[in-house]
Amino acid sequence: MGRKDKRWILQRKKDLYYQLAKKNKYRSRAVYKLLQLNEKFRIIKEDDIVVDLGCAPGGWLQAARSIVGEGGFVVGVDLQSVKPLGYDNVITIRGDMTKRETLEKITSHLPSKADVVISDASPNITGVWDVDHSKSVELTTVSLILATKLLKKDGNFVVKVFQGNLFNNYVDLVRNYFKKVYISKPRASRESSAEVYVIGKGFLGKTFDMNIESPVLTLVKECPLCKDELEERREKNRYKSRGVKLTVEGEKGSLIKKIKKMRKTVKSLQTI
Numbered sequence: 001m002g003r004k005d006k007r008w009i010l011q012r013k014k015d016l017y018y019q020l021a022k023k024n025k026y027r028s029r030a031v032y033k034l035l036q037l038n039e040k041f042r043i044i045k046e047d048d049i050v051v052d053l054g055c056a057p058g059g060w061l062q063a064a065r066s067i068v069g070e071g072g073f074v075v076g077v078d079l080q081s082v083k084p085l086g087y088d089n090v091i092t093i094r095g096d097m098t099k100r101e102t103l104e105k106i107t108s109h110l111p112s113k114a115d116v117v118i119s120d121a122s123p124n125i126t127g128v129w130d131v132d133h134s135k136s137v138e139l140t141t142v143s144l145i146l147a148t149k150l151l152k153k154d155g156n157f158v159v160k161v162f163q164g165n166l167f168n169n170y171v172d173l174v175r176n177y178f179k180k181v182y183i184s185k186p187r188a189s190r191e192s193s194a195e196v197y198v199i200g201k202g203f204l205g206k207t208f209d210m211n212i213e214s215p216v217l218t219l220v221k222e223c224p225l226c227k228d229e230l231e232e233r234r235e236k237n238r239y240k241s242r243g244v245k246l247t248v249e250g251e252k253g254s255l256i257k258k259i260k261k262m263r264k265t266v267k268s269l270q271t272i
């Protein structure tokens with residue numbers, strides 16, 4: 001073990017929230033960040049349906065479950081598998097949140113649209129500031145896109161963002177979709193960390209617009225979920241310009257597949 005690693009372990013042992021998390025059998029010290037944010041902004045309430053994006057090892061799942069209680073429901077998703085929490089109303093999905101199939105899995109488990117979407121997701125930190133910042137903004141933008149698809153009207157959103165030159169652009173983007181937007185750094189977040197939390201309260205129910213001019217959206221255009229989204233929009237516009245009316249049957253079915261099928265049918269009708 002190197003000197004740097006030893007110093008990190010010593011610092012962690014002295015850390016108040018690390019000690020508290022250990023004592024209270026929480027899976028991460030990050031639990032206290034969510035609890036403090038919730039105390040201040042009332043993001044999650046009893047009986048709420050919550051989606052946690054980037055949930056491993058499960059600290060925020062524990063905090064969310066403690067707030068929603070038996071009457072609520074919590075769905076977590078992460079690239080890594082999560083040890084079961086032992087509650088019937090907490091389920092986890094192993095998957096990449098930047099992929100459409102993960103969104104479909106989440107919606108298939110939800111009893112209805114979510115009251116709250118929370119995301120503490122972080123990319124693998126490289127130590128190169130610019131790279132880490134843009135990767136983080138990419139993930140937080142995907143979280144926002146997912147929130148607009150998963151939330152019911154008036155729902156709430158909280159997301160971790162690493163500060164940097166795109167931070168204000170990101171906050172501006174969030175403002176398009178929520179009545180009120182706050183920025184907060186809870187006491188449990190280390191002073192030395194560039195992370196802050198953006199809180200969106202009162203989802204306006206608007207569909208996410210991939211065509212808004214924003215440097216943040218340029219970053220995510222290559223992510224699989226956004227590529228699908230853009231393809232779907234292009235297909236819809238193509239049909240609109242031909243006067244074909246499409247009926248969207250919720251997010252569950254793959255709209256792209258349906259459109260492709262319709263396209264084939266239209267082609268075959270044209271050849272008759």
Ligand SMILES: C[S@@+](CC[C@H](N)C(=O)[O-])C[C@H]1O[C@@H](n2cnc3c(N)ncnc32)[C@H](O)[C@@H]1O
Nearest residue numbers: 030054056057058059060078079097120121122
């Ligand atoms: C800081 S941890 C979350 C800690 C969690 N809030 C807790 O209290 O236990 C960040 C997580 O984001 C996850 N993550 C990063 N990129 C992801 C992606 N594309 N899809 C799903 N999860 C992702 C990582 O695997 C990691 O487990």
